[in-house]
Amino acid sequence: MSDHVPTPASAGKLAGWVLAASLLLPSAPASADALSEAAGNYRIDSSSKINFKVDQVGGGGIKGSFGSYSGSFRIDGSNVSKSKVTITLFPKSVKANQARMEDFLRSDAVFDVANHPEITFRSTSVTRTGDDGARIDGVLTARGKSRKAQFEATVGKRNGKAISFRVTGSIYRSPYGMDVGTPIYSNVVQFDMTLNGTRK
Amino acid sequence: MPRYHENTYGIVAIALHWTIALLFLGQIVFGFSMEQVKSLALQFELIQWHKSFGFLILILAFLRLLWRLAAGRPQPPATLSRVERVAAETVQWTLLIATLAVPLAGWALASTSTLGIPSFAFNLVVVPHLPLTPSDEAEAFWRETHKLLAYGAGMLAIGHAAAALAHHFVLRDDVLVRMLPGRAARPATHRVTLETNDDV
Numbered sequence: 001m002s003d004h005v006p007t008p009a010s011a012g013k014l015a016g017w018v019l020a021a022s023l024l025l026p027s028a029p030a031s032a033d034a035l036s037e038a039a040g041n042y043r044i045d046s047s048s049k050i051n052f053k054v055d056q057v058g059g060g061g062i063k064g065s066f067g068s069y070s071g072s073f074r075i076d077g078s079n080v081s082k083s084k085v086t087i088t089l090f091p092k093s094v095k096a097n098q099a100r101m102e103d104f105l106r107s108d109a110v111f112d113v114a115n116h117p118e119i120t121f122r123s124t125s126v127t128r129t130g131d132d133g134a135r136i137d138g139v140l141t142a143r144g145k146s147r148k149a150q151f152e153a154t155v156g157k158r159n160g161k162a163i164s165f166r167v168t169g170s171i172y173r174s175p176y177g178m179d180v181g182t183p184i185y186s187n188v189v190q191f192d193m194t195l196n197g198t199r200k
Numbered sequence: 201m202p203r204y205h206e207n208t209y210g211i212v213a214i215a216l217h218w219t220i221a222l223l224f225l226g227q228i229v230f231g232f233s234m235e236q237v238k239s240l241a242l243q244f245e246l247i248q249w250h251k252s253f254g255f256l257i258l259i260l261a262f263l264r265l266l267w268r269l270a271a272g273r274p275q276p277p278a279t280l281s282r283v284e285r286v287a288a289e290t291v292q293w294t295l296l297i298a299t300l301a302v303p304l305a306g307w308a309l310a311s312t313s314t315l316g317i318p319s320f321a322f323n324l325v326v327v328p329h330l331p332l333t334p335s336d337e338a339e340a341f342w343r344e345t346h347k348l349l350a351y352g353a354g355m356l357a358i359g360h361a362a363a364a365l366a367h368h369f370v371l372r373d374d375v376l377v378r379m380l381p382g383r384a385a386r387p388a389t390h391r392v393t394l395e396t397n398d399d400v
């Protein structure tokens with residue numbers, strides 16, 4: 001949306017832009033509303049990125065990602081708050097900077113992938129926070145425990161067939177029985193995801 | 201120049217000796233036991249406690265070294281042969297150095313580990329890593345060094361303790377009593393001084 005807005009250097013240019021905008025009126029309001037315009041059903045495709053980070057005392061921390069996941073979302077054009085998203089992560093696919101760290105994360109110390117091969121998130125409500133942003137409330141299930149969780153989503157690149165969201169959120173890991181290593185490692189897992197949706 | 205005029209180590213050296221002896225032997229048993237634990241989560245926590253106590257031992261051992269250098273030690277009992285004195289002295293210096301070297305090697309192990317786990321002593325103080333370059337090889341080297349030094353020192357300490365007990369129960373001299381608090385606590389004027397060559 002913002003790429004439609006030039007920065008006018010002069011009043012003349014501004015007037016020209018207003019004129020141009022008014023001529024384009026049928027599409028201009030829609031482009032100010034990326035979410036409603038992108039209404040539809042999408043599959044989260046494998047070009048997405050699911051990164052996370054856990055801070056540690058004294059600076060730095062553990063950075064990791066999940067290579068394997070599946071999910072979909074529906075953007076409701078008439079009422080964005082009725083939009084839905086579900087995503088399943090397969091923690092076996094966790095990547096970290098170190099093979100031993102990955103084994104540790106897969107073990108029953110953290111994800112316990114043998115008994116709990118999936119981590120799921122299901123939205124319960126979506127609240128618009130701006131032209132291209134929304135807050136997603138939902139339930140995150142990991143290690144057999146379900147807790148409320150919240151993420152912020154911002155529309156990134158999009159075209160007729162695809163839309164990309166940057167989704168961030170901080171999750172406390174102790175309620176899931178994953179509090180190993182606290183307080184050396186923070187209780188908070190910071191997610192930073194790029195979810196690329198392809199229209200179904 | 202002996203600074204001791206009594207036939208006792210004095211309360212400071214005695215307190216340090218027994219505190220360090222207890223912690224050091226306990227730390228070896230603890231170190232061995234934590235290696236046998238199957239749960240990785242529990243093992244992680246135990247290793248952090250091991251590191252915390254290790255740093256505590258390092259500080260106490262350093263204080264003891266300073267005390268030993270500043271205050272010296274009582275003259276060896278006159279009943280000891282020259283060989284016995286040299287043997288006892290050598291073992292004691294080796295043990296004193298081991299109580300520094302073992303935790304230092306452990307610190308080097310933690311510092312060179314490619315896992316980069318911070319040391320957060322007793323969840324209170326972040327102890328920085330030693331300025332060593334982490335690598336799998338360096339970590340393996342320091343792990344082996346730490347282990348060999350720890351078990352080697354443990355064996356030497358057992359020999360040292362056995363000798364002390366033999367002096368007390370078999371030879372019935374006052375080698376052990378000099379290291380016990382009873383004599384150090386008595387007022388100086390009432391202390392039994394078996395030394396004849398006190399001022400040598």
Ligand code: HEM
Pocket residue numbers: 224227228229231232235247250251253254255257258299302303304305306307308309310319343346347350351
């Ligand atoms: C006087 C103090 C210490 C003693 C007597 C001691 C002794 C031991 C022993 C006996 C083990 C088990 C070795 C094995 O069987 O594989 C061990 C392991 C270990 N020690 Fe220490 N330690 C001391 C201090 C420290 C310190 C200060 C640190 C780090 C800051 C440390 C870090 C470790 C680590 C990380 C291991 C586990 C190695 C592994 O999992 O392979 N230790 N220690």
Ligand code: HEM
Pocket residue numbers: 213217220221222224225264268273276288292293295296299353357360361362364365375376377378379
């Ligand atoms: C648990 C059984 C132990 C007993 C019965 C014992 C007994 C003694 C005795 C009687 C002395 C005085 C010897 C003399 O005057 O020549 C002594 C000194 C000493 N012991 Fe032990 N000890 C024990 C454990 C340890 C341990 C585990 C360490 C260290 C790892 C240790 C380190 C030393 C050192 C360094 C000295 C020299 C005195 C000083 O600097 O404080 N001892 N010990």
